[in-house]
Amino acid sequence: MESIKNIFRIGRGPSSSHTMAPRRAAMMFAEKHPQAPKFRVSLYGSLAATGTGHMTDVAILDILSPIAPTEIRWNPKIFLPEHPNGMTFEVVNEHDEVADSWTVFSTGGGALSCDENKEVYDMNTMHDILAWCDRTGRAFWEYVEICEGADIWDYLKEVWATMQDAIHRGLANEGVLPGGLGVRRKACDYLTRAQGYSGSLKNRGHIYAYALACSEENAAGGIIVTAPTCGSCGVLPSALYHLKKSREFPESRLIRAIATAGLFGNVVKRNASISGAEVGCQGEVGVACAMAAAATCQVFGGTIFQIEYAAEMGLEHHLGLTCDPVCGLVQIPCIERNAFAATRAFDANTYAMFTDGHHRVDFDKAVRVMRETGKDLPSLYKETSEGGLAKRYND
Secondary structure (H helix, E strand, C coil): CCCHHHCCCEEECCCHHHHHHHHHHHHHHHHHCCCCCCEEEEEEHHHHHCCCCCCHHHHHHHHHCCCCCEEEEEECCCCCCCCCCEEEEEEECCCCCEEEEEEEEEEECCEECCCCCCCCCCCCCHHHHHHHHHHHCCCHHHHHHHHHCCCHHHHHHHHHHHHHHHHHHHHHCCCECCCCCCCECCHHHHHHHHCCCCHHHHHHHHHHHHHHHHHHHHHCCCEEECCCCCCCCCHHHHHHHHHHHHHCCCHHHHHHHHHHHHHHHHHHHHHCCCCHHHHCHHHCHHHHHHHHHHHHHHHCCCCHHHHHHHHHHHHHCCCCCCECCHHHCCCCCHHHHHHHHHHHHHHHHHHHHCCCCCCCCCHHHHHHHHHHHHHHCCHHHECCCCCHHHHHCCC
C-alpha cells in the first residue's frame, strides 16, 4: 500500500475527485505546455454529470485560462472504460488541430491514475496487519510509524491542525452556502442548542455541530483534509475534536488515532475504492465512518481486535449507500450524512467495547462486499445526480 498521506490530502473543497484532482491534472498539463495557443478539456461520465456543482470547470479554468483560451466540453453520457471520472486535455493549434492529448482519471480522494506512488506498506489486508500486531504486541499506529518513518508525525500534526481550523471556521461562519440550493449553515446553531442539553444529548449535539462545521466549510470551497474524501471530510475530525474537547485527551493520542484511521482507509483504497463515482457513498461516508470508529476505539483504549470490529461495523452498516447529490452539489444529503456517520462511529466503538473483539464478518470481507456492491449499483446512483434524492428532490 502507498502512504497514508494520500488518504489525508490538504486542499480546497468541495470535492476531492471533482475539484482537487482535476485541478492537479490541469497543473500537470499546463507545466508541459506553458506556451499553448489554446486548450480543450473534455470531461466524461460522473465528472461531467456533476462537474458544474462540484466546480470542476472552475478548478480547471483557474489553471489553464491564464495561459490560453480554454474550452470545456461536457460528456455525461460517455463513460470511459477505465473509470467513471475521465478527462482528456488537449492542446489545439490555430488550425483547430490537436497538437497533444492526454487522458487521465480521477480515481478518488484527490488521486489521479497517473500518480506514481511508492509502495510503503508490505501488507495490504487488515487480516495480515491484525495478525502481525497480535504476534508482535504492536499497535496499528506503530505499524504505520515503522512503514512510514518518524516524519509521518509531522505531517499528521499538520493534518490535525488543518482539521481543527476547518471546524473553527465552520463554527464561526454563518449564512447561505453557494450553489443555489439555499442551504444555510447550521453548525453554529447546533453548537448553541447543544449547550442547553446535558449528558448524551449534549455530546451528540456537539458531534453534529463539529461535523457540520467541517462539511459546510468543504461545501463553501474552504481548506479541509480529505478523510478519505472531501465529501466525507467531517466525520473523523468531528469525532476526534469532540474527544479533545470533552475528555481532554492529549494531542499525541489523537494524532496516533489519525494514523490508525488512515491505515484502515488505506486498506479500503487498495482493495476496493473510496470514489463515490465508482462505488457510491459507501466508499466515502462509509469508509470515513470506519476510520472514525477505529480511531475512537483506539483513543478509548480498545484492543486491536475491538478496533478492527468497530471499523468493520462502521463500514458494514453503510453498505449500499448511494451517491446522489442534489444538483451535483456536496450539500444534500452529504452534509447531514457526515454528522450521522460521526455519531454512528461512536456507536460502533461502544458496541465493540462491550465485546471481546471477535466476530464473524471481518473488515476485509466488508471491504470486498463494498467493492462488489459498488460494481452492482447502477451508474445513476454513483455521483451522476441522475437517481435517488437528486432525481426526486423537486417532485
